[in-house]
Amino acid sequence: MSNTTRREWLQAWALAALASGKLSAQQQDKRPQPLPINEYEPKSMLHVKETHVARARFPVIDFHTHLSFTNASGPTEKANFRAKREEILPVMDSKNIRAMVNLTGGYGAALEENLNYWQKPNPDRFITFTEPWFKRSAEPGYSKFQAEQIERAAKLGAKGLKVLKTLGLFLREPAGTGKLVAIDDRRFDTMWEACAAAKFPVAIHTSDPEAFFLPIDRFNERFEELNAHPDWSFHGRDFPSNRELHEARLRVVARHPKTQFVFLHVGNAEDLAWVSEWMDRHPNIAVEFGARIGELGRQPRAARKFFDKYQDRILFGTDAVPYGKETPQQIFGEKLYEIYYRFLETEDEYFDYAPAPIPPQGRWRIYGIGLPDRILKKVYHQNAERLLRLK
Numbered sequence: 216m217s218n219t220t221r222r223e224w225l226q227a228w229a230l231a232a233l234a235s236g237k238l239s240a241q242q243q244d245k246r247p248q249p250l251p252i253n254e255y256e257p258k259s260m261l262h263v264k265e266t267h268v269a270r271a272r273f274p275v276i277d278f279h280t281h282l283s284f285t286n287a288s289g290p291t292e293k294a295n296f297r298a299k300r301e302e303i304l305p306v307m308d309s310k311n312i313r314a315m316v317n318l319t320g321g322y323g324a325a326l327e328e329n330l331n332y333w334q335k336p337n338p339d340r341f342i343t344f345t346e347p348w349f350k351r352s353a354e355p356g357y358s359k360f361q362a363e364q365i366e367r368a369a370k371l372g373a374k375g376l377k378v379l380k381t382l383g384l385f386l387r388e389p390a391g392t393g394k395l396v397a398i399d400d401r402r403f404d405t406m407w408e409a410c411a412a413a414k415f416p417v418a419i420h421t422s423d424p425e426a427f428f429l430p431i432d433r434f435n436e437r438f439e440e441l442n443a444h445p446d447w448s449f450h451g452r453d454f455p456s457n458r459e460l461h462e463a464r465l466r467v468v469a470r471h472p473k474t475q476f477v478f479l480h481v482g483n484a485e486d487l488a489w490v491s492e493w494m495d496r497h498p499n500i501a502v503e504f505g506a507r508i509g510e511l512g513r514q515p516r517a518a519r520k521f522f523d524k525y526q527d528r529i530l531f532g533t534d535a536v537p538y539g540k541e542t543p544q545q546i547f548g549e550k551l552y553e554i555y556y557r558f559l560e561t562e563d564e565y566f567d568y569a570p571a572p573i574p575p576q577g578r579w580r581i582y583g584i585g586l587p588d589r590i591l592k593k594v595y596h597q598n599a600e601r602l603l604r605l606k
Contacts, residue, residue: 279505279532285321294328298537365409484510505534512581543571
């Protein structure tokens with residue numbers, strides 16, 4: 216009797232026995248048990264090396280953090296601090312973090328608040344970026360106004376510009392309800408040029424994981440994440456495709472060769488071959504990998520080759536958010552940094568990419584890429600020092 220035939224016969228026998236009430240309690244325990252997927256927390260049976268990297272081998276500049284957000288609902292923009300300095304600095308000291316870049320430093324009065332709270336008291340530890348004043352983008356004369364805001368931010372002490380995925384996916388006209396504003400809309404050309412003049416790197420987040428543009432169904436590898444946060448989906452409606460968004464950003468990069476762009480989240484971490492094409496074509500592109508070691512670590516050989524080839528254009532980042540419970544892969548804390556250091560410094564196999572009991576972005580684990588010291592130094596701090604013009 217073949218294995219398949221035997222299995223079918225045993226299943227038929229068990230069903231018949233169950234129907235007649237003849238199954239023992241032990242046999243009944245072997246029946247398939249229902250288990251909600253969100254309660255499934257499998258423990259790996261692999262016996263593999265586990266390296267605890269408590270402290271980075273070299274000083275770190277975290278190029279991608281969110282220590283504050285801007286509340287623009289009132290008459291004046293206000294900074295919303297996610298934590299206090301005394302909560303952040305001990306973790307930085309413990310984990311060998313030389314400096315953190317607060318990308319969402321805001322604009323207007325909120326920018327000044329952030330500079331005064333974070334950067335001015337600790338200029339060697341906190342770096343602040345400004346953001347576009349998108350709320351005024353439909354006003355006459357916006358192009359000139361926004362360019363002037365870049366100049367003002369530079370004089371105040373900001374070190375760069377952060378562009379959220381708001382541009383391309385949320386900013387609409389008229390009055391926030393009409394057509395989406397394209398990333399390569401010409402009204403922003405003066406802003407990109409003002410950044411070049413101020414030597415501001417532009418940290419830009421465009422699109423999202425490809426799965427966010429697909430149906431939330433049984434074929435979607437991020438089903439659990441999207442099922443828990445359906446508002447994160449960009450499938451259907453009038454949203455551009457993932458590819459269209461990236462192509463629009465590349466047109467901006469090509470039009471402004473003197474502006475230094477930093478593509479956050481590796482640009483498109485699920486397609487390193489495509490990102491390589493971008494970087495080969497445009498020398499004014501660098502990348503940062505915050506919240507994407509889950510993607511890089513499941514393709515460790517390709518990721519290692521990518522780091523080797525572009526070692527002078529890759530920045531360390533985590534996308535850390537203090538108390539950001541909705542995104543466990545971004546919660547600021549010692550455990551988050553230890554995972555990043557393990558990914559970069561070791562060749563450990565099959566470990567969690569986030570400090571969470573259930574993988575928050577997808578049901579997989581990652582592998583370390585074991586970078587040599589000469590590349591680690593560049594990724595950890597030297598590349599950021601050059602772009603941010605730090606001494």
